[in-house]
Amino acid sequence: MLDIAEELHRWCGEGxxxxxATVVAVEGSAPRQPGAALAVDAxxxxxxxxxxxxxxxxxxxLCRAALESGESxxxxxxRPGDHPGEDDFATGLTCGGVLDVLVVPVLPGAPGRAVLAEALAAVAAGEPVALARVVAGPDGLLGRALLVRADGTYAGALAESGGLDRAAAAEAAALLAAGRTGTVTAGPDGMRCEDPVTLLVESCLPPPRMIVFGAVDFAAALVRAGKFLGYHVTVCDARPVFATAGRFPEADEVAVGWPHRYLDAQQAAGALDARTVLCVLTHDPKFDVPLLERALRLPVAYVGAMGSRRTHEDRLGRxxxxxxxERALARLRSPIGLDLGARTPEETALSIAAEIVALRHGGTGAPLTGAHTPIHHERPQGPGSVARYPVA
Structure with missing residues (x-):
């Protein structure tokens, strides 16, 4: 639901x-993952x-019916026709997967609306929050929600006893810290025991960062690609004549300074994390080497550098x-991007963006035509794995 938080926040404000309707579970191949949502107003x-x-x-x-009944x-x-008595034209997923959808009415004055409105407002304000909702369990709990903040405090209530709320808040805080969206299970009294309650926890963090070093034409195209993917994009260059907001109007920030010093300052300020991607487009040793020397030692998601293969070999030697x-050097994606035969700045930006997406999800970058590998990859979840960006 948090993927459409901005629009729903407006709807709440308008009363x-x-x-x-939120995807709460997926089996096999499916077009959307848990947390994806469709909302319908009156x-x-x-x-x-x-x-x-x-x-x-x-x-x-189903949403229209829920508005009428007031019931989740x-x-x-x-797949259409999979169930007895169902014909081949029945509604279903032609991709062969299975999708579980939870539909919850959000009515003015209804219990639970306040916590949802608070969660939507927090997401709209760019705050890191998690929303835990009951998607399976005892009668009467379906759809109940708990808002959990990064400091572990929470609002709302899932059950009359506080045990379940405390357990859910702890689980949600852990998923939020890892930047993950997923399901967890707890007992109604807060213990992992009989009569379990299944919770969908949606995590929402501020946009991940893309820092583009080198105020060149390729950078302008990469800024647009980065914004399209949901990144907060910064362009950094030591040359003030090139690093201007006028040349990069779509960038969130344009910084003038030596790239390695800017990176040091960002690291000291705690502004880099495991989702950050660093794209080095300067292909000038006096900028590249001190910058990459630092970047390759940071726990960021991606470090790529532009240049020919000869430039790459020279850069490795330096x-x-x-x-x-060697272990740090193995993290360097250079020459940057996937082999798309790119020529123009826009095509090159597409190849870089494609490599970033492939690395994030464990994709190969190979054509799907004729392949027998899954279309949607599932990477092992950990602190560096992020299921959703505020839309990324």
């Missing part, structure tokens, strides 16, 4: 009644998506002389 207006088109019509009607409901969608070890 609208609406219902939200006038029939819709925002978001749960399937990219396969079951949108049926989910839309969970529905499963599989970095070895500077004391950078």
């Amino acid at each position: 609208r009644a609406f219902a939200v 006038e029939g207006r819709a925002v978001g998506s749960v399937s990219g088109g396969c079951v949108e019509g049926a989910v839309y009607e 409901v969970r529905e499963r969608f599989g 970095l070895r002389e500077a004391g950078v070890g």
Whole structure:
């Protein structure tokens, strides 16, 4: 649901009644992952998506029905014709996967609306928060929500006893710290025991950072690609005549300074994390070497550097002389980007963006045509794995 938080925050401010359908579980191949949502207001207006088109019509009607009944409901969608008595034209996922959708009415004055409104406001303000909602469990708890902040404090209530709330808040805080969205299970009394309650925890962090070093034409195209992917994009260059807001109007920030000193300052300020991507487009040793010497030792998601293969070999030699070890050098993506045959700045930016996405999700970059590998990759989840950006 947090993927459409900005629009829903506006709806709450306008006092609208609406219902939200959220993907809460996926089996096999499916177009959207847990947390993806479709919302429908009392006038029939819709925002978001749960399937990219396969079951949108049926989910839309479920939302309308929930607005009428005031009751939450969970529905499963599989391949058309998979169930007895169902014909081949029944609503379902043609990709062969299974999708579980939770539909919750959000009515003015209803219990639980306040905590959802608070969560939506926090996301709209760029705060790191997690929203834990009951997606399976004892009667009467379905759809109840708990807002959890980065410091572990929470708002809302899942059950009359506080044990479940405390357990859910601890689980949600852990997922938020890792930047993950997923499901967890706890007992209604807060223990992992009988009569479990399943919670979908949606984490929402501020946008990840992309720092582009080198105020060149390729950088301008990469800024646009980075913004499209949901990054907070900074351009840094030591040359003030090139590093101007006028040349990079779509960048969130343009910094003038030596790249390695800017990176040092950002690291000291705690402004870099495991989602940060660093793109070095200067291909000038006096900038590249001191910058990469530092960048390759940082726990960031991606470090790429532009240049020819000859430039790359020369750069590796200089970095070895500077004391950078082979393990760190192996992290360097250079020449930067995937082999798309790119020529123009826009094509090059696309190849860099594609490599970043492939690395994030464990993709190979190979054509899907003729391949027998999964279309959607599942990387092992850890502190460096992020399931969703505020839209990334």
